[in-house]
Amino acid sequence: MSDPLLESEIMQRRVLGRTGLEVSLLSLGTGGPSLMGQRSGVAEGDAARVVHQALDAGVNFFDTAEAYGDSELRLGRALRGVPRDDYVLATKYRYHHGGDDVAGDSGLIDGKTLEAKLDRSLERLGVEYIDVYQAHGVLPSRYDEMVDRHLPALLRLKEKGKIRFLGVTETGSTDKMHRVIQKMAEDGHFDTAMITYNVLCQNAERLAFPQCEQSNMGVIIMMAVRRAMSRPARLEEVVADLKSRKLIDPDSVPDKEPLGWLVHGDVESVPAASYRFALEPPIVSTVLTGTANADHLQSNIRAIGQGPLPRADRERLQKIFGHLDEGLGN
Numbered sequence: 001m002s003d004p005l006l007e008s009e010i011m012q013r014r015v016l017g018r019t020g021l022e023v024s025l026l027s028l029g030t031g032g033p034s035l036m037g038q039r040s041g042v043a044e045g046d047a048a049r050v051v052h053q054a055l056d057a058g059v060n061f062f063d064t065a066e067a068y069g070d071s072e073l074r075l076g077r078a079l080r081g082v083p084r085d086d087y088v089l090a091t092k093y094r095y096h097h098g099g100d101d102v103a104g105d106s107g108l109i110d111g112k113t114l115e116a117k118l119d120r121s122l123e124r125l126g127v128e129y130i131d132v133y134q135a136h137g138v139l140p141s142r143y144d145e146m147v148d149r150h151l152p153a154l155l156r157l158k159e160k161g162k163i164r165f166l167g168v169t170e171t172g173s174t175d176k177m178h179r180v181i182q183k184m185a186e187d188g189h190f191d192t193a194m195i196t197y198n199v200l201c202q203n204a205e206r207l208a209f210p211q212c213e214q215s216n217m218g219v220i221i222m223m224a225v226r227r228a229m230s231r232p233a234r235l236e237e238v239v240a241d242l243k244s245r246k247l248i249d250p251d252s253v254p255d256k257e258p259l260g261w262l263v264h265g266d267v268e269s270v271p272a273a274s275y276r277f278a279l280e281p282p283i284v285s286t287v288l289t290g291t292a293n294a295d296h297l298q299s300n301i302r303a304i305g306q307g308p309l310p311r312a313d314r315e316r317l318q319k320i321f322g323h324l325d326e327g328l329g330n
């Protein structure tokens with residue numbers, strides 16, 4: 001008989017807003033600096049093993065995008081053979097013709113192109129439907145146009161059974177005040193919102209979470225760790241910049257290892273502290289981790305199972321960084 005699971009090893013699930021879907025508190029993302037291992041040199045077979053490691057630990061939510069290189073293909077192949085009801089799949093489409101240049105003024109795609117993109121994602125993922133289909137990185141200035149051009153097509157695709165729920169992801173550092181989320185909460189067209197939230201970028205607590213709660217939108221957290229909380233030199237650079245612009249008290253954190261004080265007791269590392277910070281607001285349904293590294297995933301699963309950060313540490317983080325509207329994390 002196998003050992004009984006410790007409480008910290010049982011993956012908590014939360015309801016994803018009005019979708020009613022029960023999703024694991026930790027979820028696996030296939031974009032970001034890792035791109036499911038495509039950028040970090042992880043072979044496809046090893047990345048697939050990480051997907052199964054996640055499934056075995058109770059992770060049931062996976063996020064990808066047409067824009068993430070071969071991630072849809074990699075994820076689809078990794079999930080082949082897993083019963084479709086056992087996982088919740090989210091992917092995204094580029095809503096404009098501008099490639100990665102989201103700030104550009106390129107035209108929006110039309111409904112026919114949108115359906116072709118969805119069909120391609122379905123094929124690459126090897127599935128018949130997407131649970132959460134998201135417009136990727138929508139700028140607030142283009143949101144209304146995107147709704148006008150795409151909502152009729154999205155609703156048609158939903159009726160056809162190719163999509164279950166609709167979502168929008170914000171742009172990490174461009175939409176610093178979460179204006180897209182506010183627009184979504186006002187019009188109620190979308191079921192889920194993917195939001196930047198981390199120890200350096202806490203303003204979703206003021207500018208996005210209450211709005212999501214009121215409109216019962218499911219909240220998916222991105223960039224909980226990203227570069228700033230996973231690369232010590234990058235964190236030092238970000239903190240030095242905040243100090244030089246007088247945005248934080250220069251004595252609030254040391255220049256070297258500015259968040260090292262978070263690592264004590266059962267908090268193993270700065271990334272672990274950052275994931276534990278992100279899971280605390282009850283409106284948060286799931287926190288994405290963008291890794292294809294088996295050791296990192298194991299550590300992140302453990303961190304999520306350990307629950308929120310010690311109260312005093314959270315309060316200190318709020319005091320130091322809580323007022324910032326800088327869209328930090330990268």
Ligand SMILES: NC(=O)c1ccc[n+]([C@@H]2O[C@H](COP(=O)([O-])OP(=O)(O)OC[C@H]3O[C@@H](n4cnc5c(N)ncnc54)[C@H](OP(=O)(O)O)[C@@H]3O)[C@@H](O)[C@H]2O)c1
Nearest residue numbers: 029030031032033034169222223224225226230289290291
């Ligand atoms: N606008 C959008 O739609 C948008 C924007 C950003 C992100 N996203 C989604 O959100 C997901 C998560 O965001 P993210 O990719 O920035 O993920 P993240 O989990 O915040 O950060 C991932 C980075 O942290 C590193 N890392 C993770 N765990 C670690 C650990 N325990 N120790 C040391 N380093 C660790 C990873 O390196 P290793 O690979 O070496 O583990 C990777 O470089 C993405 O994959 C994507 O699905 C969407």
